[in-house]
Amino acid sequence: MFDKRNIRIYYLRTLEKIRSFLLSRNSREFLIFLFFVFVSFCFWLLQILNDDYETEFSIPLRMKNVPNNVVLTSELPSELKIGVKDRGTVLTNYMLGQTFYPVTIDFKDYESKGTQVRIPVSTLLKKITGQLNQSTRLLTVRPDTLEFIYTKGEAKKVPVKLQGKIDLDRQYYISDVIYSPDSVMVYAPQEILDTITTAYTESVVLENLSDTTHRRISLAKVKGARFIPDFNDVTLMLDVYAEKSVEVPVRGVNFPPDKVLRTFPSKVQVTFQVGLSHFKAITAEDFFIGVTYEELLNNKGEKCPVKLKSVPRYVNHVRLNPQEVDYLIEQQIIFND
Structure with missing residues (x-):
């Protein structure tokens, strides 16, 4: 560890070595060499910058006087890209010193042109060239x-739906899917x-x-439309499959009052x-x-095929055993009072 006295001695010795080096003959010759290298570089740079070059700059784009009751559903780009040609010195000034002012579009000038407005950039050239040097060529x-679409209050509520590929x-x-x-x-x-x-x-x-x-997922964009909010929090509820079997009775539908359906067996095993x-x-x-009753009247076979008319939610891969049953239509005697 150095104390304050040792640090001062070390500092003075270092300064003395630097001073001795700078005052030496070799050091002077090296510094003179660096000076001429620097002067040569400056002349080379001036010569290079005097040539013509092409490059691209960005100019901000803004819209003003948008009424409160207007919703822009397809907005303008935030900037214009301009390609220019000029001497390197002028282009360097654009890069390092000059700030481009935003090109402004007045909404009131286009309000009467409908809800879908197209603006040729040629109408904005005066606002762009006014910020350029007289020697600069706009390429x-x-x-x-430019295009923007807007609405004056037209809106409705629509459901959200997930799209994509999900592998389990x-x-x-x-x-279940919760939105x-x-x-x-x-x-x-x-x-x-x-x-x-x-x-x-x-x-x-x-x-x-x-x-x-x-997952928080953005909503797919639709040209000319704006969703609020433009994202959705989607929850995929996962569960594990298990197999289960129940016995379900076969019932007659639309039978006349004096007729009854009898099946053998009377119940079908449903596995799912x-x-x-x-x-x-x-x-x-x-x-x-x-x-x-109509199905049985049109049935040509000795057995009746059975089908599920109602299946609960969350059930998949349903199988019936047997898929056909013997049947009998009984005639009932109805006594009138």
Whole structure:
């Protein structure tokens, strides 16, 4: 560890070595060499900058006087890209010293042209060239046409829907998809608004999911429309498949009052897959196997095919055993009082 006295001695010795080096003959010759190198570089740079070059700059773009009741559903770009040609000294001044002022568009000038407005950039050239040196040539302006779309209050609420590819681990399935919010407001001119029935998310790819997943996903853009909010919090509820079987009675549908359907067997085994979270809740009463009187009248075989008329939510891969049953239509005697 150095104390203050040792630090001072070390500092003085270092200064003495630097001074001795600078006063030496070799040092003077080196410094003179560096000076001429610097002067040569300056002449070279001036010669280079005197040539003509092409480059590109950005000019901010703004819109003013937008009424409070107007919603821009397709906004202007934030800047214009201009390609110019001039001497290197002038271009260097643009890069280092000159600041371009925003090119401003007055909404009132285009309000009478409808809800979809196209502005040729040629109408803005005076505002652009006014900021350039007289020797500067304007070569290109990008984009060459400006467009904005707006609406004066036309809006409606539409549901949100997820789009994309979702890959799950084996034995897992999506038991529910929760959107927050489940619907959003869409603003657009009426002719565009009439074509929008759903707000779709941007396409997502989710692989090897094995647990409930939360994602904030932006909504897919629609030209001329604006969604508020423009994102959605999507929750994918995952569950594990389990297999379950219940016995469901076969019932007659639309039979005359004096006729009754008898089937053999009277019940059909229904086997299905369901998530563990709904395993106990799903019972035989949630299914309905019905055979209509008209179907039996048109039946050519000895047995009657059975079909599920009602299947509960969350149930998949349903199988019936047997798929056909023997049947008998009994005539009943109805006594009138």
